[in-house]
Amino acid sequence: MQVRIHYALVVKKRRLSFRSDILEAQSALSFLEVLESNKKIEDLMIEDDTGDHYTPKLFRKRLAKVAEEISQLSLYFDANWQDAKQTAGLGVVIYYYKSEKSYRIRKNLMTNLPSSNNEAEYFALFHGLEQLKALDLNPQTIDIYGDSLVVINQLKGEWPVLDEGLNKWADDIEHLLADLKITPTYHAIKREKNKEADRLATTALTGVDVFSTINREAKPK
Structure with missing residues (x-):
């Protein structure tokens, strides 16, 4: 959460109003103590x-609640398409924080539903x-990473979607994001930065299903 601090400085009955730069919520707490x-x-x-405003007391309560909510969502996706078999392996990796702990979801799927690599x-x-439907999400942003320039640039609105099939997928994704009340930011990345999702997609084509959620900070027993 990012915030601004508003306050007035009163000297000899004269007032000056101030508004801070944008601060991370935890940094704002340190300034609040001084003020x-x-x-x-x-x-x-x-x-x-x-745009909501809080007194210092209510702000601290809000932060305590936020700490229990899912935040800092990011999603990596990839697909491995076999043209000869008209089969695709899909791979997805999701990262998020909850209660100051980091989590990772890994999921893959083999499917013959798509008709092309795109x-x-x-x-x-x-x-x-x-x-994400299985998670208890509040409205928030999500960073989406993929090495498909077609998907990323079309969803960013930088490339036109001329193919009817791809246009339907784009609409379905936009509707799903709206239902989840999530605002996406799309990032095109190189294939070597997307290895985990790629491995999951490749594994799906071997018939091995993967679906796991782990606390990345938990120590092995």
């Missing part, structure tokens, strides 16, 4: 990135977003 100790500071308020890439992203 609250200054008797010349009045009307201390915190504005979050949605459709398989779209399906991989759609399949990944479907996994």
Whole structure:
């Protein structure tokens, strides 16, 4: 969560109003402690990135609640298309934080639903977003990473979607994101930066299903 601090400095009955730069919520707490100790500071308020305002007390309660919510969502997707068999392997990796712990979901799928490599890439992203339905999400942003320039640039609106089949996938993804109340930011990455999703897609084609969720910070027993 990013915030701004609003306050007034009162000196000899004269007031100056201030608004801080954008701060990360935890950094804002340190400034609040200093400002609250200054008797010349009045009307201390915190504005979050949605435009809501909080008193320092309510802001601390809000942060305590936020710590229990899922945040910092990111999703990596990839597909491995076999033209001869008209079969695709899909791979998805999702990362998020909850209660100050980092989690990872790994999921793959073998399917003959797509009719091309580009459709398989779209399906991989759609399949990944479907996994988010099982999570208790509040409205938030998500970073989406893929090495398919077609999918990434078309969903960013930089390339036109002329193929009817791909256009349907793009619409389905937009509708699913709207239902989840998630705002995407798309990132095109090189294949070597997408190895985990690629391995899952390749593994799917061997008939091995993978579906796991782990706490990445948990120590092995």
